[in-house]
Amino acid sequence: MEVFVNAAVSADGKLSTRRREQVRISGPDDFARVDRLRADADAVLVGVGTVLADDPRLTVDDPSLRAARTDRGDPATPARVVVDSTGRTPADARILDDAATTYVVVASAAPDSRRRALDRAGAEVVVAGDDDRVALDDAFSALSARGIDRLMVEGGGEIIFSCFAAGLVDELSVYVGSLVLGGRDAPTLVDGDGFVESVPDLRLEEVRRVDDGVLLEYGVDGWVETDR
Numbered sequence: 001m002e003v004f005v006n007a008a009v010s011a012d013g014k015l016s017t018r019r020r021e022q023v024r025i026s027g028p029d030d031f032a033r034v035d036r037l038r039a040d041a042d043a044v045l046v047g048v049g050t051v052l053a054d055d056p057r058l059t060v061d062d063p064s065l066r067a068a069r070t071d072r073g074d075p076a077t078p079a080r081v082v083v084d085s086t087g088r089t090p091a092d093a094r095i096l097d098d099a100a101t102t103y104v105v106v107a108s109a110a111p112d113s114r115r116r117a118l119d120r121a122g123a124e125v126v127v128a129g130d131d132d133r134v135a136l137d138d139a140f141s142a143l144s145a146r147g148i149d150r151l152m153v154e155g156g157g158e159i160i161f162s163c164f165a166a167g168l169v170d171e172l173s174v175y176v177g178s179l180v181l182g183g184r185d186a187p188t189l190v191d192g193d194g195f196v197e198s199v200p201d202l203r204l205e206e207v208r209r210v211d212d213g214v215l216l217e218y219g220v221d222g223w224v225e226t227d228r
Protein backbone atom coordinates (compact mmCIF):
# COMPACT_ATOMS: atom_id res chain seq x y z
CA MET A 1 0.00 0.00 0.00
CA GLU A 2 1.19 3.51 -0.83
CA VAL A 3 0.66 5.96 2.05
CA PHE A 4 0.88 9.73 1.71
CA VAL A 5 0.35 12.36 4.37
CA ASN A 6 -1.02 15.80 3.55
CA ALA A 7 -1.74 18.57 6.03
CA ALA A 8 -1.69 22.34 6.35
CA VAL A 9 0.28 24.10 9.07
CA SER A 10 0.84 27.66 10.18
CA ALA A 11 4.30 29.23 9.71
CA ASP A 12 5.07 28.02 13.24
CA GLY A 13 4.08 24.43 12.46
CA LYS A 14 0.65 24.23 14.12
CA LEU A 15 -2.28 22.27 12.69
CA SER A 16 -4.80 24.29 14.67
CA THR A 17 -5.11 26.59 17.67
CA ARG A 18 -4.81 25.48 21.28
CA ARG A 19 -8.63 25.18 21.25
CA ARG A 20 -8.26 22.45 18.59
CA GLU A 21 -10.93 24.00 16.43
CA GLN A 22 -10.54 23.72 12.69
CA VAL A 23 -8.60 26.67 11.22
CA ARG A 24 -8.64 27.58 7.53
CA ILE A 25 -4.92 27.57 6.75
CA SER A 26 -5.11 26.68 3.06
CA GLY A 27 -6.38 29.10 0.42
CA PRO A 28 -8.65 28.16 -2.52
CA ASP A 29 -5.88 26.78 -4.75
CA ASP A 30 -4.56 24.59 -1.95
CA PHE A 31 -8.04 23.26 -1.11
CA ALA A 32 -8.42 22.43 -4.83
CA ARG A 33 -5.10 20.56 -4.67
CA VAL A 34 -6.33 18.66 -1.59
CA ASP A 35 -9.51 17.76 -3.49
CA ARG A 36 -7.35 16.32 -6.31
CA LEU A 37 -5.25 14.35 -3.80
CA ARG A 38 -8.41 12.89 -2.28
CA ALA A 39 -9.69 12.03 -5.76
CA ASP A 40 -6.45 10.10 -6.42
CA ALA A 41 -6.78 8.05 -3.23
CA ASP A 42 -8.70 4.86 -2.47
CA ALA A 43 -9.28 6.07 1.09
CA VAL A 44 -8.70 9.13 3.28
CA LEU A 45 -7.74 8.52 6.92
CA VAL A 46 -7.94 10.66 10.06
CA GLY A 47 -7.65 10.00 13.78
CA VAL A 48 -10.70 10.23 16.01
CA GLY A 49 -9.24 13.44 17.48
CA THR A 50 -9.83 15.10 14.13
CA VAL A 51 -13.36 13.71 13.89
CA LEU A 52 -14.19 15.06 17.35
CA ALA A 53 -12.55 18.44 16.64
CA ASP A 54 -13.60 19.11 13.04
CA ASP A 55 -16.51 16.77 12.20
CA PRO A 56 -15.11 16.43 8.65
CA ARG A 57 -16.77 14.71 5.68
CA LEU A 58 -13.53 14.12 3.72
CA THR A 59 -15.36 13.92 0.41
CA VAL A 60 -14.27 14.90 -3.10
CA ASP A 61 -16.15 18.10 -3.91
CA ASP A 62 -15.25 18.96 -7.53
CA PRO A 63 -17.93 17.38 -9.81
CA SER A 64 -15.40 16.73 -12.59
CA LEU A 65 -13.13 14.81 -10.20
CA ARG A 66 -16.11 12.81 -8.95
CA ALA A 67 -17.15 12.06 -12.55
CA ALA A 68 -13.61 10.96 -13.46
CA ARG A 69 -13.68 8.53 -10.56
CA THR A 70 -17.04 7.03 -11.49
CA ASP A 71 -15.98 6.83 -15.17
CA ARG A 72 -13.11 4.57 -14.12
CA GLY A 73 -15.44 2.44 -11.98
CA ASP A 74 -14.54 3.88 -8.58
CA PRO A 75 -17.03 5.38 -6.09
CA ALA A 76 -17.41 9.18 -6.51
CA THR A 77 -15.64 9.72 -3.21
CA PRO A 78 -12.92 7.51 -1.69
CA ALA A 79 -13.62 5.51 1.44
CA ARG A 80 -13.12 7.31 4.76
CA VAL A 81 -11.15 5.74 7.62
CA VAL A 82 -11.24 6.76 11.30
CA VAL A 83 -8.61 5.34 13.66
CA ASP A 84 -10.58 5.16 16.87
CA SER A 85 -9.34 2.69 19.52
CA THR A 86 -12.40 2.81 21.78
CA GLY A 87 -15.09 3.70 19.24
CA ARG A 88 -15.66 7.34 20.26
CA THR A 89 -16.83 8.44 16.81
CA PRO A 90 -20.31 9.95 17.38
CA ALA A 91 -23.15 8.13 15.61
CA ASP A 92 -24.18 11.41 14.00
CA ALA A 93 -20.68 12.32 12.80
CA ARG A 94 -20.68 13.66 9.24
CA ILE A 95 -18.01 11.13 8.28
CA LEU A 96 -20.67 8.42 8.72
CA ASP A 97 -22.96 9.91 6.08
CA ASP A 98 -23.77 7.84 3.01
CA ALA A 99 -21.34 9.66 0.67
CA ALA A 100 -18.88 6.75 0.84
CA THR A 101 -17.92 3.69 2.81
CA THR A 102 -16.50 4.60 6.22
CA TYR A 103 -14.22 2.20 8.08
CA VAL A 104 -13.89 2.84 11.80
CA VAL A 105 -10.81 0.97 13.00
CA VAL A 106 -11.06 0.01 16.68
CA ALA A 107 -8.80 -1.91 19.05
CA SER A 108 -9.84 -5.33 20.28
CA ALA A 109 -10.69 -3.83 23.70
CA ALA A 110 -13.30 -1.46 22.21
CA PRO A 111 -16.63 -1.95 24.01
CA ASP A 112 -19.18 -4.10 22.16
CA SER A 113 -21.79 -1.41 22.75
CA ARG A 114 -19.71 1.13 20.80
CA ARG A 115 -19.03 -1.34 17.99
CA ARG A 116 -22.76 -2.04 17.68
CA ALA A 117 -23.62 1.67 17.76
CA LEU A 118 -21.10 2.38 14.99
CA ASP A 119 -22.38 -0.53 12.94
CA ARG A 120 -25.95 0.78 13.31
CA ALA A 121 -24.76 4.24 12.26
CA GLY A 122 -23.48 2.78 8.98
CA ALA A 123 -19.77 2.30 9.71
CA GLU A 124 -17.85 -0.77 8.71
CA VAL A 125 -16.06 -1.61 11.95
CA VAL A 126 -12.57 -3.11 11.58
CA VAL A 127 -10.61 -4.49 14.55
CA ALA A 128 -6.83 -4.03 14.45
CA GLY A 129 -4.38 -4.73 17.23
CA ASP A 130 -4.76 -7.00 20.21
CA ASP A 131 -5.02 -4.53 23.08
CA ASP A 132 -6.50 -1.12 23.86
CA ARG A 133 -4.87 0.87 21.04
CA VAL A 134 -5.15 0.45 17.30
CA ALA A 135 -1.95 -1.01 15.80
CA LEU A 136 -1.52 0.86 12.55
CA ASP A 137 0.43 -1.85 10.72
CA ASP A 138 -2.44 -4.29 11.37
CA ALA A 139 -4.96 -1.59 10.43
CA PHE A 140 -3.24 -0.86 7.12
CA SER A 141 -3.02 -4.59 6.31
CA ALA A 142 -6.76 -4.89 6.95
CA LEU A 143 -7.43 -1.90 4.68
CA SER A 144 -5.16 -3.34 2.00
CA ALA A 145 -7.16 -6.58 2.13
CA ARG A 146 -10.25 -4.46 1.38
CA GLY A 147 -8.69 -3.14 -1.84
CA ILE A 148 -7.17 0.09 -0.56
CA ASP A 149 -3.87 0.53 -2.41
CA ARG A 150 -3.40 4.29 -2.09
CA LEU A 151 -4.15 5.82 1.29
CA MET A 152 -4.18 9.54 2.08
CA VAL A 153 -3.61 10.49 5.73
CA GLU A 154 -4.92 13.97 6.63
CA GLY A 155 -4.10 14.04 10.33
CA GLY A 156 -4.05 15.05 13.02
CA GLY A 157 -0.69 15.22 14.71
CA GLU A 158 -1.08 12.09 16.87
CA ILE A 159 -1.99 9.81 14.01
CA ILE A 160 0.70 11.31 11.74
CA PHE A 161 3.30 10.59 14.45
CA SER A 162 2.11 6.98 14.73
CA CYS A 163 2.25 6.54 10.94
CA PHE A 164 5.86 7.75 10.88
CA ALA A 165 6.76 5.75 13.99
CA ALA A 166 5.51 2.58 12.33
CA GLY A 167 7.51 3.35 9.17
CA LEU A 168 4.33 3.47 7.09
CA VAL A 169 4.71 6.86 5.30
CA ASP A 170 5.95 7.01 1.70
CA GLU A 171 5.30 10.70 0.91
CA LEU A 172 4.62 13.87 2.90
CA SER A 173 3.18 17.12 1.59
CA VAL A 174 2.86 20.11 3.87
CA TYR A 175 1.18 23.38 3.01
CA VAL A 176 2.67 26.18 5.13
CA GLY A 177 0.21 29.05 5.42
CA SER A 178 1.15 32.64 6.17
CA LEU A 179 -0.16 32.88 9.70
CA VAL A 180 1.12 32.23 13.20
CA LEU A 181 -1.03 30.25 15.64
CA GLY A 182 1.31 29.71 18.58
CA GLY A 183 0.37 27.86 21.74
CA ARG A 184 2.45 25.20 23.48
CA ASP A 185 -0.61 22.95 23.57
CA ALA A 186 -1.72 23.55 19.98
CA PRO A 187 -1.41 20.43 17.79
CA THR A 188 1.57 20.33 15.45
CA LEU A 189 2.14 18.37 12.26
CA VAL A 190 3.75 15.50 14.17
CA ASP A 191 2.96 15.13 17.88
CA GLY A 192 2.97 11.84 19.79
CA ASP A 193 6.06 11.15 21.92
CA GLY A 194 8.39 12.62 19.29
CA PHE A 195 11.54 11.08 17.86
CA VAL A 196 14.91 11.37 19.60
CA GLU A 197 17.88 9.35 18.40
CA SER A 198 16.59 8.16 15.07
CA VAL A 199 14.21 10.34 13.06
CA PRO A 200 12.38 10.03 9.72
CA ASP A 201 14.69 11.14 6.90
CA LEU A 202 12.96 13.26 4.24
CA ARG A 203 13.99 13.96 0.66
CA LEU A 204 12.77 17.38 -0.54
CA GLU A 205 11.13 16.89 -3.96
CA GLU A 206 9.25 20.13 -4.60
CA VAL A 207 8.84 23.67 -3.27
CA ARG A 208 6.05 25.76 -4.77
CA ARG A 209 4.15 28.92 -3.91
CA VAL A 210 0.39 28.19 -3.61
CA ASP A 211 -2.04 30.97 -2.64
CA ASP A 212 -0.17 33.01 0.00
CA GLY A 213 1.75 30.02 1.31
CA VAL A 214 4.31 27.41 0.33
CA LEU A 215 3.79 23.77 -0.59
CA LEU A 216 6.58 21.40 0.42
CA GLU A 217 6.62 17.87 -1.00
CA TYR A 218 8.90 15.18 0.38
CA GLY A 219 9.69 11.52 -0.16
CA VAL A 220 10.47 9.50 2.95
CA ASP A 221 13.84 7.75 2.87
CA GLY A 222 13.76 5.73 6.10
CA TRP A 223 15.56 6.76 9.26
CA VAL A 224 18.57 8.90 10.11
CA GLU A 225 20.49 9.35 13.37
CA THR A 226 20.09 12.82 14.90
CA ASP A 227 23.81 13.30 15.67
CA ARG A 228 24.81 13.68 12.03
Ligand SMILES: NC(=O)C1=CN([C@@H]2O[C@H](COP(=O)(O)OP(=O)(O)OC[C@H]3O[C@@H](n4cnc5c(N)ncnc54)[C@H](O)[C@@H]3O)[C@@H](O)[C@H]2O)C=CC1
Pocket residue numbers: 006007008009014015016017019020021022023025046047048049050051053054083084085133134135136154155156157158159160162187191
Ligand atom coordinates in the same frame (compact mmCIF):
# COMPACT_ATOMS: atom_id res chain seq x y z
N1 LIG B 1 -4.50 21.69 9.37
C1 LIG B 1 -4.69 20.44 8.98
O1 LIG B 1 -4.34 20.06 7.86
C2 LIG B 1 -5.33 19.48 9.92
C3 LIG B 1 -5.62 19.84 11.21
N2 LIG B 1 -6.13 18.91 12.09
C4 LIG B 1 -6.30 19.32 13.49
O2 LIG B 1 -5.62 18.40 14.32
C5 LIG B 1 -6.30 18.31 15.58
C6 LIG B 1 -6.58 16.88 15.91
O3 LIG B 1 -5.35 16.18 16.00
P1 LIG B 1 -5.03 15.21 17.21
O4 LIG B 1 -5.63 15.75 18.46
O5 LIG B 1 -3.58 14.94 17.16
O6 LIG B 1 -5.87 13.91 16.88
P2 LIG B 1 -5.78 12.76 15.73
O7 LIG B 1 -6.76 13.12 14.67
O8 LIG B 1 -4.38 12.48 15.34
O9 LIG B 1 -6.38 11.52 16.52
C7 LIG B 1 -5.62 10.97 17.59
C8 LIG B 1 -6.45 9.96 18.34
O10 LIG B 1 -6.59 8.78 17.56
C9 LIG B 1 -6.70 7.67 18.43
N3 LIG B 1 -5.73 6.64 18.07
C10 LIG B 1 -6.01 5.33 17.98
N4 LIG B 1 -4.95 4.62 17.66
C11 LIG B 1 -3.94 5.49 17.53
C12 LIG B 1 -2.57 5.32 17.19
N5 LIG B 1 -2.04 4.14 16.92
N6 LIG B 1 -1.81 6.43 17.15
C13 LIG B 1 -2.34 7.67 17.41
N7 LIG B 1 -3.63 7.87 17.74
C14 LIG B 1 -4.43 6.78 17.78
C15 LIG B 1 -6.45 8.17 19.84
O11 LIG B 1 -7.70 8.32 20.47
C16 LIG B 1 -5.80 9.52 19.63
O12 LIG B 1 -6.07 10.40 20.67
C17 LIG B 1 -7.56 19.16 15.46
O13 LIG B 1 -7.31 20.40 16.06
C18 LIG B 1 -7.73 19.31 13.95
O14 LIG B 1 -8.38 20.54 13.64
C19 LIG B 1 -6.41 17.64 11.72
C20 LIG B 1 -6.17 17.24 10.44
C21 LIG B 1 -5.60 18.10 9.43
Ligand SMILES: Nc1nc(O)c(N)c(N[C@@H]2O[C@H](COP(=O)(O)O)[C@@H](O)[C@H]2O)n1
Pocket residue numbers: 006007008022023024025026031034046050054055056057058059154155175
Ligand atom coordinates in the same frame (compact mmCIF):
# COMPACT_ATOMS: atom_id res chain seq x y z
N1 LIG C 1 -5.43 20.86 3.71
C1 LIG C 1 -6.08 21.45 4.73
N2 LIG C 1 -6.00 22.80 4.88
C2 LIG C 1 -6.61 23.38 5.93
O1 LIG C 1 -6.52 24.71 6.06
C3 LIG C 1 -7.34 22.62 6.84
N3 LIG C 1 -7.97 23.24 7.89
C4 LIG C 1 -7.42 21.22 6.62
N4 LIG C 1 -8.12 20.45 7.47
C5 LIG C 1 -8.44 19.08 7.16
O2 LIG C 1 -9.58 19.00 6.32
C6 LIG C 1 -10.62 18.31 7.02
C7 LIG C 1 -11.98 18.88 6.71
O3 LIG C 1 -12.28 18.53 5.40
P1 LIG C 1 -13.81 18.63 4.85
O4 LIG C 1 -14.31 19.97 5.27
O5 LIG C 1 -14.55 17.51 5.42
O6 LIG C 1 -13.63 18.50 3.37
C8 LIG C 1 -10.28 18.49 8.46
O7 LIG C 1 -10.85 17.53 9.28
C9 LIG C 1 -8.77 18.32 8.41
O8 LIG C 1 -8.45 16.96 8.23
N5 LIG C 1 -6.77 20.66 5.57
